[in-house]
Amino acid sequence: MQVTTTIVEYQKTIEQTSFKNLKIGFVATMGALHQGHVTLIDLAKKECDIVVCSIFINPTQFNNPDDFASYPKTIDKDITLLQQANCDILFVPSVEEVFPKEQKLKTYSLNGLDLLFEGEKRPGHFNGVCNVVHRLFQIIEPQKAYFGKKDFQQLAIIQHMSNQLNLGIEIVGCETARETNGLAKSSRNLLLSEKAKSDAGIIYSSMKEAKSELEKIEIPEIILAAKNKLQKIPNSKIDYVSIAETSMLEPIYKRKEGQKIVMLVAVFVENVRLIDNLMLNE
Numbered sequence: 574m575q576v577t578t579t580i581v582e583y584q585k586t587i588e589q590t591s592f593k594n595l596k597i598g599f600v601a602t603m604g605a606l607h608q609g610h611v612t613l614i615d616l617a618k619k620e621c622d623i624v625v626c627s628i629f630i631n632p633t634q635f636n637n638p639d640d641f642a643s644y645p646k647t648i649d650k651d652i653t654l655l656q657q658a659n660c661d662i663l664f665v666p667s668v669e670e671v672f673p674k675e676q677k678l679k680t681y682s683l684n685g686l687d688l689l690f691e692g693e694k695r696p697g698h699f700n701g702v703c704n705v706v707h708r709l710f711q712i713i714e715p716q717k718a719y720f721g722k723k724d725f726q727q728l729a730i731i732q733h734m735s736n737q738l739n740l741g742i743e744i745v746g747c748e749t750a751r752e753t754n755g756l757a758k759s760s761r762n763l764l765l766s767e768k769a770k771s772d773a774g775i776i777y778s779s780m781k782e783a784k785s786e787l788e789k790i791e792i793p794e795i796i797l798a799a800k801n802k803l804q805k806i807p808n809s810k811i812d813y814v815s816i817a818e819t820s821m822l823e824p825i826y827k828r829k830e831g832q833k834i835v836m837l838v839a840v841f842v843e844n845v846r847l848i849d850n851l852m853l854n855e
């Protein structure tokens with residue numbers, strides 16, 4: 574694997590005869606890599622000629638400075654894992670490389686997709702995500718880009734941005750990788766104690782129960798039952814539990830024929846904010 578830290582270095586690398594004119598699959602990350610990232614790389618490997626990964630903790634998507642400061646950093650382990658996963662090129666830029674001082678951040682029009690859930694709880698978060706993803710797309714120039722479905726709203730927003738700006742990049746969503754107790758794999762899990770990781774399995778079981786109740790009880794009751802279950806996680810606080818239709822992410826309270834719906838959950842466990850989701854009717 575070739576490791577590059579500047580745009581010039583990346584461009585020189587991609588121009589080498591062994592990489593030139595090949596189909597690039599791109600996996601953008603903030604590091605602290607885990608099996609979920611490997612799933613993205615594996616799919617990119619299957620569908621493209623080469624895989625480029627980036628590791629960049631994007632300051633513009635954090636609305637809370639403490640959250641930014643405490644974001645896990647495991648660069649040496651990340652490099653080993655990327656080598657094992659057969660990543661071809663790693664791009665690890667500085668903040669100045671991605672966001673030069675003279676360049677202003679863009680404001681993206683996201684059709685209201687950015688106003689609910691994560692967008693409501695973390696103002697400016699999605700504009701920051703769009704700025705970094707758009708910028709990385711311009712640098713890496715991939716044909717396909719892979720994102721995890723764990724960040725359901727992020728995936729919808731990146732898909733929207735890419736279509737809106739006609740970027741010509743295919744956005745591929747990949748299934749959420751889970752621990753054996755169902756906890757979604759996430760870089761933030763590194764901040765949890767072993768006990769909290771085990772307790773947080775309730776997040777997935779509460780969503781699975783919701784799915785199994787879908788034909789039996791009404792949406793508000795399903796949400797209430799999930800909240801009651803989630804409240805049993807020690808040292809936790811629910812941020813939101815909602816059921817939404819999947820196109821505009823509008824919360825729903827009554828099901829409509831043919832509507833695809835998803836349960837979206839955000840819970841603080843030991844003060845670490847965990848998000849997850851489950852499609853309820855597919």
Ligand code: PAF
Binds near residue numbers: 602702705724727
């Ligand atoms: O999902 C993430 O890790 C980040 O939001 C992303 C897409 C790499 C942008 O910084």
